[in-house]
Amino acid sequence: MNYLKHIGKYFIMLKQVFRKPQKWSVFREVLFREIEDLGLKSMGIIMFISFFVGGVVAIQTAMNIESPFIPKYLIGFAAKRSMILEFAPTFMSIILAGKVGSYIASSIGTMRVTEQIDALEVMGINSLNYLILPKIIAALFFYPLLILLAMFLGILGGYYAGILTDLFYSEDYIYGIQLDFDPYYIKYALTKTVVFAFVIATIPAYHGYYVKGGSLEVGRASTQAVVWTSIVIILLNYFLTQMILG
Amino acid sequence: MIEVTDLYKEFNGVPVLKGISTTFEKGKINMIIGQSGSGKTVFLKCLLGLFVPEKGVICFDGRKHTELSIKQQRQLRKEIGMVFQGGALYDSLTVEENIMFPLKMFTKNQPSEMLDRVNAVLKRVNLENVNKKFPAELSGGMQKRVAIARAIVMNPKYLFCDEPNSGLDPITATVIDNLIQEITKEYQMITIINSHDMNSVMEIGEKIVFLKNGVKAWEGTNKDIFKTENEVVVDFVYSSNLFKKVKEAYLNETK
Numbered sequence: 001m002n003y004l005k006h007i008g009k010y011f012i013m014l015k016q017v018f019r020k021p022q023k024w025s026v027f028r029e030v031l032f033r034e035i036e037d038l039g040l041k042s043m044g045i046i047m048f049i050s051f052f053v054g055g056v057v058a059i060q061t062a063m064n065i066e067s068p069f070i071p072k073y074l075i076g077f078a079a080k081r082s083m084i085l086e087f088a089p090t091f092m093s094i095i096l097a098g099k100v101g102s103y104i105a106s107s108i109g110t111m112r113v114t115e116q117i118d119a120l121e122v123m124g125i126n127s128l129n130y131l132i133l134p135k136i137i138a139a140l141f142f143y144p145l146l147i148l149l150a151m152f153l154g155i156l157g158g159y160y161a162g163i164l165t166d167l168f169y170s171e172d173y174i175y176g177i178q179l180d181f182d183p184y185y186i187k188y189a190l191t192k193t194v195v196f197a198f199v200i201a202t203i204p205a206y207h208g209y210y211v212k213g214g215s216l217e218v219g220r221a222s223t224q225a226v227v228w229t230s231i232v233i234i235l236l237n238y239f240l241t242q243m244i245l246g
Numbered sequence: 247m248i249e250v251t252d253l254y255k256e257f258n259g260v261p262v263l264k265g266i267s268t269t270f271e272k273g274k275i276n277m278i279i280g281q282s283g284s285g286k287t288v289f290l291k292c293l294l295g296l297f298v299p300e301k302g303v304i305c306f307d308g309r310k311h312t313e314l315s316i317k318q319q320r321q322l323r324k325e326i327g328m329v330f331q332g333g334a335l336y337d338s339l340t341v342e343e344n345i346m347f348p349l350k351m352f353t354k355n356q357p358s359e360m361l362d363r364v365n366a367v368l369k370r371v372n373l374e375n376v377n378k379k380f381p382a383e384l385s386g387g388m389q390k391r392v393a394i395a396r397a398i399v400m401n402p403k404y405l406f407c408d409e410p411n412s413g414l415d416p417i418t419a420t421v422i423d424n425l426i427q428e429i430t431k432e433y434q435m436i437t438i439i440n441s442h443d444m445n446s447v448m449e450i451g452e453k454i455v456f457l458k459n460g461v462k463a464w465e466g467t468n469k470d471i472f473k474t475e476n477e478v479v480v481d482f483v484y485s486s487n488l489f490k491k492v493k494e495a496y497l498n499e500t501k
Contacts, residue, residue, distance in 0.1 A: 023351050115334040124323030
């Protein structure tokens with residue numbers, strides 16, 4: 001029953017979030033700040049992880065191909081497919097859920113326990129709209145770009161892994177990544193990313209906004225936010241894959 | 247005038263405010279006092295509209311708070327300034343941006359006009375050269391002054407303060423008290439302060455409402471406190487030996 005209460009409260013929150021901003025110039029200012037905080041500041045970690053994940057995928061695939069009848073270009077093909085379909089959109093979203101989710105929950109939670117949200121409300125500002133809508137827009141706008149970057153760097157990581165380990169030839173790898181390229185998979189990955197971006201911005205915001213107590217509760221809310229965001233991403237990933245590719 | 251009639255508020259079936267009625271007048275410093283857990287903060291938050299009471303009427307100069315549309319409530323809130331216990335300054339904004347925030351949200355002033363206003367209120371609270379500092383870089387007393395500056399930047403009709411000098415040393419607390427008193431007279435506001443600091447009560451409180459277990463146990467002026475025989479007030483005020491001595495001195499003086 002408690003879960004249903006939270007789900008209901010979450011949707012009621014969203015109703016308040018999706019209102020017209022009270023002042024567009026202030027909204028624009030906050031939006032740019034959020035793009036920097038949620039997007040640009042996440043670029044480093046995403047670039048680092050995706051590059052090495054791509055490398056590991058290529059090495060693992062190469063080491064598991066023992067039969068001489070399986071062509072080596074399949075390494076590039078497998079690295080490309082796994083990066084585009086799963087590692088970039090889902091795995092990177094889980095990383096973002098941890099990094100950005102905890103930041104959103106703790107920053108909004110701290111604002112709640114230090115009465116900064118009350119201060120907004122007393123001024124007559126719709127605090128949900130002011131605090132959360134720019135985060136949603138920033139995530140929806142920026143995360144697809146981050147995921148595209150992750151796809152590219154993951155595939156590039158696989159290429160360099162081949163060069164460094166001599167497990168496969170770069171020509172085979174390049175042939176493999178060009179083989180049977182279907183742009184629909186990019187569309188599928190970006191569709192998932194947009195949904196995950198929404199989840200990453202809103203679930204932690206919900207946990208932070210409704211926190212009660214002090215710093216300990218803010219910490220708990222932050223952990224809860226990351227856990228629930230990850231669970232929802234994994235579940236949605238399953239359903240979206242069924243719906244789009246099934 | 248703010249008129250409160252028969253105000254009830256409960257949380258999960260537990261009554262916190264039980265039928266409070268009182269009035270707060272213009273140009274006066276009104277203080278809500280009482281022990282911790284007596285319902286002071288809930289009462290203040292009901293007045294501010296942060297909590298919706300189960301029963302009762304709150305009337306701001308003839309406007310019934312509970313009957314206002316959302317638009318009218320927003321308009322009313324623009325007339326309210328609030329100083330929170332911890333200041334509630336926005337950590338990510340500088341002092342200047344904190345004070346300018348309500349102006350940016352609710353006025354169409356040019357940036358230069360807004361900056362002039364910010365500097366004027368900062369000067370009024372005796373703070374200078376702090377525009378570009380972040381709240382974390384300021385002392386507790388300075389943060390309170392910035393919070394007061396932010397509260398008065400829109401020329402409010404009503405000023406609410408939740409324990410404005412808690413956590414401050416006695417000298418800074420007196421400075422903050424005096425500042426609130428001066429501003430109240432200057433702007434002719436209705437100021438309502440939630441406090442359990444008896445020094446403040448005696449220094450600046452013109453009307454005092456005493457709450458006990460969610461009920462108004464007593465109301466009067468700071469002078470009346472010395473004369474009252476109300477047991478609840480006597481127990482609270484004279485829990486400190488200092489005040490027993492102050493009372494004796496006061497009564498000897500007025501004999």
